[in-house]
Amino acid sequence: MTSVLHNQEHGVLTLTLNRVDKKNALTADMYASLADHLTQAQTADDVRVVLLQGHETVFSAGNDIADFLQQPPADTNSPVSRFLRGIAVFPKPLLASVCGPAVGVGTTMLFHCDLVYAGDNAAFSMPFVNLGLCPEAASSLLAVQLMGYQRAAEALLMGEPFMVESALEFGLISRVLPPAEVNAYAQRQAQKMAAKPLASLIETKRLMKQGKTPAVLAQMDEESAVFARMLKEPAAVEAFSAFMEKRKPVFN
Numbered sequence: 001m002t003s004v005l006h007n008q009e010h011g012v013l014t015l016t017l018n019r020v021d022k023k024n025a026l027t028a029d030m031y032a033s034l035a036d037h038l039t040q041a042q043t044a045d046d047v048r049v050v051l052l053q054g055h056e057t058v059f060s061a062g063n064d065i066a067d068f069l070q071q072p073p074a075d076t077n078s079p080v081s082r083f084l085r086g087i088a089v090f091p092k093p094l095l096a097s098v099c100g101p102a103v104g105v106g107t108t109m110l111f112h113c114d115l116v117y118a119g120d121n122a123a124f125s126m127p128f129v130n131l132g133l134c135p136e137a138a139s140s141l142l143a144v145q146l147m148g149y150q151r152a153a154e155a156l157l158m159g160e161p162f163m164v165e166s167a168l169e170f171g172l173i174s175r176v177l178p179p180a181e182v183n184a185y186a187q188r189q190a191q192k193m194a195a196k197p198l199a200s201l202i203e204t205k206r207l208m209k210q211g212k213t214p215a216v217l218a219q220m221d222e223e224s225a226v227f228a229r230m231l232k233e234p235a236a237v238e239a240f241s242a243f244m245e246k247r248k249p250v251f252n
């Protein structure tokens with residue numbers, strides 16, 4: 001079964017994470033598919049807005065841990081890097097619809113979305129420290145900018161999850177809805193936006209982001225280098241083995 005579904009309607013390209021049995025954990029193949037769709041959407045005249053969505057019970061459990069162990073991201077051409085850079089520089093509006101757990105990259109990708117609609121069951125977390133890793137997707141920069149240092153530290157240094165109330169308060173999400181309604185609402189909003197003049201959408205987004213992208217890409221590159229190194233170190237190896245063996249990790 002295809003793990004990333006795509007559908008195009010009324011100027012909206014909808015990319016749906018479709019691996020619910022594994023909580024939409026993202027494999028290298030899924031990152032590659034998402035990155036390829038974003039690359040094509042940049043220049044496709046009939047795509048004006050992209051909507052990323054999951055299932056009403058789960059957005060994404062983050063990186064697929066087994067897949068990550070088998071094919072760790074090697075460089076900036078890796079599928080995960082291509083996807084992260086793709087969302088950071090995507091010139092057209094990028095919307096997301098999020099329900100249930102949004103773990104790791106499931107949360108960090110949202111920092112790059114222009115509008116995020118969430119189900120009241122959404123739970124956000126960036127538990128990189130619990131896995132012996134460091135933040136990715138420039139979240140070590142963007143979380144601090146959006147949430148303030150203390151709340152970012154709670155999320156990134158403690159690995160504490162946060163719920164929709166907090167996410168709404170500090171502006172990670174724009175609206176909370178019943179889970180069964182979120183994808184349909186996000187689709188209506190995306191189509192409403194797609195009916196506006198494309199040049200205005202692109203120029204407005206460019207002006208809003210102007211000056212910020214180089215710092216975001218530089219942070220992403222540094223995070224990727226540290227992340228790749230930490231992935232091979234004993235803490236991450238233990239955390240990942242523990243996850244696969246369904247036990248608690250023991251860090252010395």
Ligand code: COA
Nearest residue numbers: 021022023025060061062063064065066101103104127131
């Ligand atoms: N990578 C690989 N497989 C994953 C996964 C991940 N990140 N997250 C979940 N899965 C798999 C589980 O191993 C399980 O597989 P199985 O049915 O073959 O045993 C299946 O998805 C269901 O997961 P489960 O943990 O039973 O679901 P849950 O509803 O109890 O919990 C989560 C959902 C998302 C809270 C939980 O799965 C979780 O915390 N996952 C790890 C998230 C994580 O650490 N991500 C960061 C990676 S950098």
